[in-house]
Amino acid sequence: MTKITNLDRLNRKLKQLPIVARELIRAEMAKAADEIVGMMKRLAPVLVAPVKDRRSGALRDSIGWTWGAAPKGSVVVAAVASKSDDMRITIYAGNAEAYYARWVEFGTQMMRAQPYFYVSWRTNKRRTVRRLGKAVRDAAKKVAAS
Template sequence: MAKIEGRDRLLAKLAALPPAVRSAIKQALAQGADEIVADAKRLAPKKTGKLRDSIKQTWGGGKERYASLSAGAKGDPDLTVVISAGNSAVRYAHLVEFGTSPHINGGMFAGSEHPGTEAQPFFFPAYRANRRKVRARISRATTKAAKRVASGAE
């Protein structure tokens, strides 16, 4: 298991942030998440639309995740947004994203051969296309809000 050094110190600093700075960070996170979700929905295969409709963002780390990424301060639900694809009805988001290799089926079709499926990436390409822009926006919003607070405007 990976050890995260300085996590408690970071969470303490985040808790001490003035509401104006927290609000600016949250707004930048929300805008970035909206852009990533929109791109992922645009890139998702449109066979039935269920996969596309399952792509969403939740605050504070929602429970039901099949393919997800999170941004923000892990451990601080007010500053953590999770973008996910899939739900209890759409349990195949990862299979679409990464594809499957040829295999012998089990279950109802036991023994039959499945030729595999080709990957149809939609989730991580949307993230990779937006990550630098989103990080820069969060950084700018944080700096701008911190300067406002430091100058006594907030």
């Protein structure tokens, strides 16, 4: 039978992995969410407000992301969930003022769709998954090097 050398050292490094990985993954998740939200805001139409023909940026301003659950009344584009709420990120649009977020995205019988929400998510989804995978690999390398 072969004896494994430095088993204690390996176990210490393996215990460090979740902590380091969590920090790197959270940073990458936040960076990806910022990029997706930025693209959504650029694509969101600025609608003509019903009061005095002013342009309203309420829809654009309602787009954001948060750790945990989305604010009440918003449309959720994506939620990357985990067992704990501190590793769950939610991208959303809409609020009490911009209640029409769904209607703009999907259209109605009276208005054509002006997609900004899912288009941005689908465009960035593959890159986001790659970045998270890289963060996991980098965490493993960082722990192994220490």
